[in-house]
Structures are given as structure tokens and as C-alpha cells.
Amino acid sequence: MFKNTTWNQYTIKNGNKSIVLETILKESTISRAEIANKTGLNKGTVSSQVSELLNEELIYEKGPGASSGGRRPVMLLFNQRAGYSIGIDIGVNYILGILTDLEGNICNEKSINFHNLSFENLTHKLMNVIDDLTSTAPASKYNIVGIGIGVPGSVNKLGEVLLAPNLGWQNVKLKETMENVYKCPVIIENEANAGAYGEKKFGRGKRETDIVYVSVGVGIGVGLVLNGELYRGMNGFSGEMGHMTIEVNGMRCRCGNKGCWELYASEQALIQQADDFGITEDEDTLDKMIELAEKGDKHAIESFQTIGNYLGAGITNIINSLNPKQVIIGNRLVGAKDWIEQPLLERTKANALWFQQHELQIIFSELNTHSSALGVAAFTFENFLKDKMHQETSHMLVNK
Structure with missing residues (x-):
């Protein structure tokens, strides 16, 4: 009693x-x-x-x-300066890291590009980014309260990366590796889920309860906010829509399937054409293609328009399946908005069921490439605040 x-x-x-x-x-x-x-x-x-x-x-x-x-x-x-959080977005060819205060204000950031790194080499670069950000954190009572990492792959509820085909990862215990090094809480999340949360908390999804976030980089991931809550699925694997079949007899994907959406509607479609545009392996294909399009290169513009058309086809399937209020397109391909937006909207208008389009918004992120990093940073500092309350309770109970 x-x-x-x-x-x-x-x-x-x-x-x-x-x-x-x-x-x-x-x-x-x-x-x-x-x-x-x-x-x-x-x-x-x-x-x-x-x-x-x-x-x-x-x-x-x-x-x-x-x-x-x-x-x-x-x-x-x-x-908000009682402590700081680190949010990391690992892409297929980049790492973006941010240092935020406890309200998500970005205090510093660092990014690097890479090509085809092993897990060991990539984690070495990842730790360099984290170390650089940590060294710039102002003095505070709680210092770095945690590290959040978004990865382009399937992550289970234990923070294990089961499959990240575009990185060549399978059954990677990234959380365990990072916690052993940094001795602080580490959260591993699918980057599209993190991006959806970043948009809900800091971006254009603030006022909506049903959001589809489409992350378009070298791959495509989809994050879902349903009834105001991030939806992860039974085991945390929801949103792998970049691997839905868009071409029945299409190209072979790294996931093992054929005709996956991301082969036709992401940077992968540009990389396949790199040789035709004289783009070398050491150059950033997307940046070079945007540069060409800005100069009026007809073929570069047509390439982006084709990607926009394919993006619209996949988004149409999502609209007809989920009936969202808002679809937000984010990540690196936002930089090509000027050429992909019109064909994307034309495709969805033509193919989405007419009653699904009532009040539907299809928009581009204003956070650009930062949605995922902000999302995992928010997971981290929100967990810190929750744990702080729990620790206080536990402490009082033990003393009692």
C-alpha cells in the first residue's frame, strides 16, 4: 500500500x-x-x-x-542552450551533420561528399564529422545530449540497419558501434522517417496531421505522418516505396528487384547518363546537371523533366493509396525544382483519382537537404527531455 x-x-x-x-x-x-x-x-x-x-x-x-x-x-x-544535439543525415554519396540547441536551432553544420566507401571507411568519416561538430559546441550544463543518425535503409526498432542497398550495408549494428565510441544515447532512424518528422516539426508540415514526405536523392524514401504521428509500421520498416515497381520489365535494382521507382525518378537516373554529358566520376552529377540546365542545355532539362514525370507517377500511386493532405518533396533533388515540378504536377493531376486531389498540396521542402538531420536531432533532444523527467522520478523513488 x-x-x-x-x-x-x-x-x-x-x-x-x-x-x-x-x-x-x-x-x-x-x-x-x-x-x-x-x-x-x-x-x-x-x-x-x-x-x-x-x-x-x-x-x-x-x-x-x-x-x-x-x-x-x-x-x-x-x-534551449542547456545542452546540444547532433543530427546526421547519411546519404549514398554524402554526410550532412548539424549541431542544434534543444529547440532545433542550427548552431553549426558540416558536410562531406564521398564515393563507394566501405562501412569501416564511412564510419571513420562519420566520426570525423561528429568530432568536428562536438568541438564547436558551446559550454553547457548537459553538453551533447545525444546523436541522431538518419540512414537510407531499413532500420529496426533496436537501431540495427537491416538493409541499405545503395550503401551496400546489411545487418549493420551502427547504434552499438557509435554508442561504444561516444558513450551517449544514439538514435538510428530511416532518413525518410526522420525527414517527415523534420518537416512536421520545423518545415512546411507544421500545420498538417497527414503528411507524405518523399526524400529524393540517389535513392527514394518515403516518410509518413498519419493523424499527427510518425508512422513506422509494425517493425519499423514502412516507407520503402522507392522500391515499388514502376516498370514491370525494368532495370535491375541493388535491392534485387526490377524496375524500382528510384531507378527512374532519383539521381540514379542522372548518374546513368553521366557519360553522355561528359561528367566524370569525381564530379557531383546532380550539381553538374543543374549547372547545365541553368545554362539552357536542352538535354539536361529534358532529363530532369523525365525524372519529374516518373516522380509524379510514383506519387500518384501514393496519393491513391493513402489520400494524404500534403505531399512534401525533399532532399537533394529539390535543387532541380525548376525543371521537375511542372511534369510532376501534370502527371499527378492527370492520373490521381479526381476525388483524391481535393485540397491536396504537393509542395517542395523549404528545409531542402536538412529535413532528415533536423528530424533525428529532434528525436534526440526530445528523448533527452523525456529521460530527464524519468531520471528525476527514479532518483526520488530510490532515495525514498
Whole structure:
């Protein structure tokens, strides 16, 4: 009886602290009295939880606010610089890393390009990026609270990369490897899922509850936000739509299938034409093709238009299957928006069922290549804040 009462007592206290912190996060600047009014918690409870959060340096006080008749209240703000998060997007030919504060504001970033690296060599470069970002983090109470890594492949709920065909990875324990090196929480997520979450939290999906995020780089991944929540599927493998068959007797894909969507609607379609445009293996095919298109090269423009048409065909299948409110196209191919947008929209308009198109938005990300890195950074610092509340509860229970 006593144990149950004790558990309930501290669970309630912990829940109250979470409510107070979430309210401060949501409102940006708020007084103790306003927190009590908005949450329904009594003023004594709010004052107690605010004191604990101040001691933990998760919030801070900022000068008096406007008076409503009495003494001017002291305003409270979330301390987004109490710690920092690292978000990494591993592409097929690049690594993009960002250092963010606890609200997702980018403090620093680093990117590198590569070609056909082994897992060992790629992880070495990955650690170089992480080390560089870590060295630039300002001094803070909690330092680096965790590392999030988005990868272009199937990731299970344990953070194991089961298959990343475009990287040549299979059954890779990336989470275990990185946690052994950095001794901090590491989250491994499919990069398209991370991108969908990044768009929902920071991008053009903020106001929508049903989003399809289509990540188009050397491969294609799809992240789904349904009813306001990231949808991962039963085992975490949802969104592998880059490998849906778009050409029945098409080319062989690295996944083992034939005619996969990403062979025709991603950078892979450009890479197959690189020799025709005199682009060498050491050059970035997409950048060179964009450069040619900007100069009015007819064949380069036609290549992008063909990709837009194929993108539209695959997106039509997604629209007819899921009836989303919003489709957001992100990752590197956003740089070619000027040439792929029109054929993409024409294809979806012509082929998507007419009643599926009511209020549908098909738009391009304004976060460009940063959606996934921001998404995994957010997973990381949000988990830190949740764990901070849990640790406080556990600590009090042990001491009790």
C-alpha cells in the first residue's frame, strides 16, 4: 500500500513537472501565474516545479513582464542552450551533420561528399564529422545530449540497419558501434522517417496531421505522418516505396528487384547518363546537371523533366493509396525544382483519382537537404527531455 502510494505521489509530481515544462516550451515566455491558469495546477505546485526546473537549468528567468494591475510578474523561458544535439543525415554519396540547441536551432553544420566507401571507411568519416561538430559546441550544463543518425535503409526498432542497398550495408549494428565510441544515447532512424518528422516539426508540415514526405536523392524514401504521428509500421520498416515497381520489365535494382521507382525518378537516373554529358566520376552529377540546365542545355532539362514525370507517377500511386493532405518533396533533388515540378504536377493531376486531389498540396521542402538531420536531432533532444523527467522520478523513488 505504501509503495503504491509513494509511486503515485512521485508519478504525479513528475507529470506535473512535465506539464509545466511543456507549457513553457509551447508559450516561449510565460509567468508562473499564467502557467497555473493554462494548466489548472495550483500556484504552489507550479512554483515548486518551476524551482526544480530552474535548479536543473532547463528554464531561466527573464526580467518582469507586463503588469495586469499588481506587481509585474517574472517571466520564464526554456533554456534551449542547456545542452546540444547532433543530427546526421547519411546519404549514398554524402554526410550532412548539424549541431542544434534543444529547440532545433542550427548552431553549426558540416558536410562531406564521398564515393563507394566501405562501412569501416564511412564510419571513420562519420566520426570525423561528429568530432568536428562536438568541438564547436558551446559550454553547457548537459553538453551533447545525444546523436541522431538518419540512414537510407531499413532500420529496426533496436537501431540495427537491416538493409541499405545503395550503401551496400546489411545487418549493420551502427547504434552499438557509435554508442561504444561516444558513450551517449544514439538514435538510428530511416532518413525518410526522420525527414517527415523534420518537416512536421520545423518545415512546411507544421500545420498538417497527414503528411507524405518523399526524400529524393540517389535513392527514394518515403516518410509518413498519419493523424499527427510518425508512422513506422509494425517493425519499423514502412516507407520503402522507392522500391515499388514502376516498370514491370525494368532495370535491375541493388535491392534485387526490377524496375524500382528510384531507378527512374532519383539521381540514379542522372548518374546513368553521366557519360553522355561528359561528367566524370569525381564530379557531383546532380550539381553538374543543374549547372547545365541553368545554362539552357536542352538535354539536361529534358532529363530532369523525365525524372519529374516518373516522380509524379510514383506519387500518384501514393496519393491513391493513402489520400494524404500534403505531399512534401525533399532532399537533394529539390535543387532541380525548376525543371521537375511542372511534369510532376501534370502527371499527378492527370492520373490521381479526381476525388483524391481535393485540397491536396504537393509542395517542395523549404528545409531542402536538412529535413532528415533536423528530424533525428529532434528525436534526440526530445528523448533527452523525456529521460530527464524519468531520471528525476527514479532518483526520488530510490532515495525514498
